[in-house]
Amino acid sequence: MNQVLDIAAVAAIALATVLIGVYGIRVSRTTGDFFVASRTVRPVWNASAISGEYLSAGTFLGLSGMILLDGARGFWFPIGYAAGYLLVLAFVAAPLRRSGAYTLPDFIEARVQSSRARRVTSIAVLVIGWLYVVPQLHGAGITLVVVAGLPPWVGAVLVTTLVAGAVAAGGMRAITYVQAFQYWLKLTALLVPAVLIAFALAGGPHELDPALVFPPQDGPAGMDAYATASLLLALLLGTMGLPHVLVRFYTSPDGVSARWTTVLVIGMVSVFYAVSSTMGLLGRIVAPDLARPGLSDTVALVLPSRVFPGPLGEAITALVVAGAFAAFLATSAGIVVSLAGVVSQDVFSGSVRSFRVSAVICALVPLAMALATQPAGLVASVGLVFVMAASTLSPVVLLGVWWERLTARGAVAGMVTGGVSCALALLVHAAIGGVGAAAPLLAQPAAWTIPLATATTVVVSLLDREGPPAVAERLLARLHTPERR
Structure with missing residues (x-):
């Protein structure tokens, strides 16, 4: 690897981020600009920005690892990540935009008329959000360790x-421009190496042995049914509970x-996902x-120099490094x-x-967490955040959009139950690995924490003597009434 070239790639991405951000600053003046880009972001730009922030370190480096x-077991992650947006499309994208909210707490407060629920x-x-940023910072550290030999804290x-x-x-408004640019950079940074390496291997000494690429024990026959189903449930519903994903729909006209x-x-x-998996x-x-914990996440960085020793491999590696830093920046931003x-x-x-003061605070907290912890597998770390989001926020968001009888007490009880049960399961699993038959339930708790949170929300709402707020019917009508064209 060429350290000078790799560091130059990182510097170029940093400079591009600053310059694009400066352009956005010129048109960011009002509160609406800062919170939701004044709700003027058109579909192609918004989709590029959402994709830019959604494709994180866990996807760019972690998925290939x-x-x-x-x-084959690794393919459940991209399947779940992409399919989660089908649920967002079908159930919450348009209603959340019609709510007129700036943030998810805005929506919940308006829906159940409760500052406590907010x-x-x-x-x-x-x-x-903070748990999601930490793997991005770890990924930045891993990248600079591999390509430049710098301490992890630098990245x-x-x-x-x-x-x-x-x-x-x-x-x-400024971040929208940055993220849209970074999506296309990330795609290019993996697509070009994947195509070149695939062509090189097709005419080279390596044999494409299916048994090597997909050993039988790593296929569907070797998968645990409960763990797979629980993981897919978390990934499908987790997207619906990610605050940085939902807030982007508030920017649509x-x-x-x-x-x-x-x-x-x-x-x-x-x-x-297809390119990263390739x-x-x-x-x-x-x-x-490299198929070992701690090394597998570096495969996208190491692969070009393995296949193309010399200047070409160094140039391709620099492109991958640039894409990796774009992933860390876009998602974190x-x-x-x-x-x-x-x-x-x-x-x-x-x-x-x-807002500006809050941005600095919200960036420094995960930095402290990242510096105090050791990086785990990037995909696994991001997957745990999906489990937490699916257990805590997804049930109340879905019920808030579609169920008229949701109450403030039900919403609070559901979020607390889902969050606490999920956190306890993951902490116990991390500490002792579970006990006997309970081990899989703790390692992948989504299959029971999501139904538990949903049932708690429904039961408490039905038993709540105060009932739903008086504005619930009118608000739901607004959420589900299509705009005139």
Whole structure:
């Protein structure tokens, strides 16, 4: 690897992020610009921005590493990630846009008419968002360790500084431009190496042995039915509970635009997942020695130099490094801008100045968490966030959009039950690995925590003597009434 070239690629991405952010700053003036880009983002731009922030370190580096490590079992992650947007498209994209909210706590408060429910939602949003940023910072550290031999904290600090500066300066409008650019850069950064490496292997000494790429023990026959079903449930419903994903639909001009945006996102992320998975498959042929925990996430960075020793491999590696940093920046920026909106409204005055202060705070908290923890598998780390989001926020969002009898007490009880049960299961599993038959239930708790949270929300709402708020029927009518064209 050429360290100078790799560092230059990182510097180029940093400079491009700053320059695009500066352009966004020029048109970011009002509170609406900072929170929801004044609801003027058209479907293609919005889809590019959503895809840019959704395709995180867990996808860019971690997915190819997961395929290298686990074979066919790793494909459940991209399937679940992409299919989750089908549920978003069918159930919540347009209604959330029609709600007129700025943030998810805004929507929950308006839906159940409760400041307490808003506070609980805000806490859940912050916890989920911060947990999602941490793997991005770990991924940045891993990248600079591999390509430049720098300490892991350098990558984390660099990403945090750029994200905090861009979000604080230009808010949602500036970040939209940055994320849209970074999606296309990320796709190019993996597509070009994948195509070149595939052509090189087709005419080279490596044999494409199906038994090597997909050993029988790594196929469907070797999968645990409960773990697979629970994981898929978490990935499908988790997308619906990710605050940085939902807030982007508030930037659409109307509900129809929100739906078209979601359709485009499904296509964009599916193409990227296919390319990233291909890198993992190629790694099983060229670099099987990396199929170990702690090394598998580096396969996309190492593969080009293995296949193309010399200047060509170094140039391709620099392109991959640039794409990796684009992934860290885009996802972290999307999360921080969504969290800054929540903190600005719930803790401060909701002004542009308070948004900027909140952006810095929301970037520094996950940095402290990243510096205090050791990186685990990137896909696995992101997957745990999906489990938490699916257990805590997804049931109340879905019921809030579709069930008239939802009450404030039911919403609070469901979110607390889902969040606490999921957190306890994951913590116990991390501490002792589970006990006997309970081990799979703790390792993949979504199959029981999501139904538990949903049932709690429904039962408490039905038993609530105060009943649903008087505005519920009118609000639901607005959520489900298509706009006139």
